[in-house]
Amino acid sequence: MSCGALEGRIALLVEGDLPEGELGAVETHLAGCAVCRRFADELRESQRDLRSLGEVDLDRAALASVRRRVLEVLDRPARRSPVFVALAAAAGVVAVAFLLSREVVGRLPEPPSRVPPASAASPAPPEVRPPRLAAVDAERRAAQPASGQLAPPEPPAGRVAMTVELPPSVAPGAPPEDTRPVIKVVTSDPDVVIYWVTDPEGGPS
């Protein structure tokens, strides 16, 4: 075994890292090679210096500086990253745009309801509504000014209300209008109102 090839093994040997299986061969070589013995001695000295780097004491001011900096950062109020701020701003813009669009849609005129003229001989058919919805509707009607057209009732979330709408009153002498009853289906989405015009004669409406 050449001396050059042994350098790495000697470097392990001096710190007790050489595997048992290689120990014998290296020790035998060292016993007969003054150059390698000298190399091993120098390496031990170098290793002593290297290990001593872990024994030196650090300046307290340097340690205190690190501690202070860490605690200062932790004491700072949490700062959002620029990416987070940009995403939050974008989400805000989208939310505002959505709300505005709903507002505009809400102001659009409702589709014309075909209401039959009032007639003493034909009283308005009663609404087909569950008791709870009927009570809600009654409150809504009471809160609204008298008009010929009812605002669509708003069912509770997840419910669909179906009403048969007829005008509450028509001025006497007014020209006859479409007498077909209109079924208004109001969904939980205030933007979705379904009008179903029934034809008593069975024709297409």
Place this chain on the structure above:
Amino acid sequence: MGAIELTWRPLDSTSAPLIRRAKAGDREAFEALLVRHERVVLRTALRLMGRLDLAQDAAQEVFLRLHKYLGRFDEERELGPWLYRMVVNVCHDQRRRRARTEASLPLDEVDGSDPALAVPADAEARLDRERRRELVARALQTLPEKERAALVLRDVEGLATREVARILGSSEATVRSQVSTGRVKVKKQVEKWLKERP
């Protein structure tokens, strides 16, 4: 052959209660953890980075990460290996960032004089030893990063080869190869400098 038996120096034999409290948001417990481990973290970072200011930056980052990820840490495990791994990773990241913006660290910049080290009262008598120690510290900075990390953990911090392998995520055979090569390189580099500047 007088092999030196290096033993594992546990960082955290009594850290578990502190970790539990710090995880629960106890600020004093976290500060106590910081004080307990700051010396090892800064020393290791100094040997890996070669400059005190860079080592302080790295140590700061290590403790901020400790604070951030402490909630995920199992307090029944040892904090020491986790912290060493964090120091190695943070120093690696910082060196890579520096390498992107600057040329490789000139040796003149390497902090061999270690202003962070307390000067002993009998410095005069130990001048030669101190000088050799400074040269060894500088020689560490000439090693490839992985060799340096293995050598710092194994020889400066005195961890067992098995622990070093676990921290670095490599095999014991690889660590043995790295420390073997590193030891020879450091020895030769110091001898070269001593010959150049007697």
